[in-house]
Amino acid sequence: MSIDLNRYAPAFFTWIAAKLSRGASYHYLRAFDIGIEIWRCLVLIAAEGEVSAQRVTKVIGMDKASVSRCFKSMAERGLIEFALDPADGRLRLARLTEKGQLLHGQIRHVALERERVFLSVLTDDEHEVLLGLLRRLHENLPEGETATERYITERFPGVLKRAP
Numbered sequence: 001m002s003i004d005l006n007r008y009a010p011a012f013f014t015w016i017a018a019k020l021s022r023g024a025s026y027h028y029l030r031a032f033d034i035g036i037e038i039w040r041c042l043v044l045i046a047a048e049g050e051v052s053a054q055r056v057t058k059v060i061g062m063d064k065a066s067v068s069r070c071f072k073s074m075a076e077r078g079l080i081e082f083a084l085d086p087a088d089g090r091l092r093l094a095r096l097t098e099k100g101q102l103l104h105g106q107i108r109h110v111a112l113e114r115e116r117v118f119l120s121v122l123t124d125d126e127h128e129v130l131l132g133l134l135r136r137l138h139e140n141l142p143e144g145e146t147a148t149e150r151y152i153t154e155r156f157p158g159v160l161k162r163a164p
Contacts, residue, residue, distance in 0.1 A: 024114065032107055037062060038079075039107060041070045042096070045080065046104045050095040052085065079103060 005011050025036040034042070040060050045051050051059075053067045062070075071094055074080045079100035085091035096104060119127055152160065 020114075020118070024111070027110065027114075028107055031110070032103060034103065034107065037066055037070050038074055039111075041067070041074065041094075042079065042100065042104045042107070043111075045094055045096050046101070046108075050083065050093040052091050052093055054091075074100070 003011075021036050024039065028034045028036065028039055040062070041056055044056055044059055048055070053064065053071060056062060056067045056070075057064055071080065074094070075082070077099075078097055080094045081097050082092045082094055085093050119130075122130060
């Protein structure tokens with residue numbers, strides 16, 4: 001028996017995320033010469049003021065190499081600058097430059113319009129319910145990973161090829 005794709009929530013999350021990312025990337029590259037990964041970093045830095053590469057990895061889920069490439073490209077373009085973390089002198093924190101703030105502000109308007117149109121099929125109450133559900137699902141992701149590991153170990157002993 002196959003998975004019923006009309007009832008399989010992970011498929012909808014994957015499809016929606018992929019299409020939203022592809023569409024945003026197309027428009028942001030065309031209009032601002034910024035790819036979706038740099039946009040995601042810009043958003044997080046703008047929201048938090050300054051962030052480390054490790055923080056970007058944790059919050060957004062990008063791998064360390066991608067974050068490193070993004071930070072390098074952003075610094076070369078004058079969008080971010082770095083300072084040492086006063087609490088840990090080895091940790092570099094990225095913050096937006098004036099140029100980075102300006103670019104973030106321009107793309108922010110486009111991003112919010114895309115969100116408005118995307119969610120326009122929902123009532124205000126449905127929108128709030130959706131956000132609450134998405135937050136709960138996001139918080140539950142670690143439990144899903146733990147349960148998957150346990151399930152595979154119990155039901156398919158010996159198939160795991162490498163340690164986590």
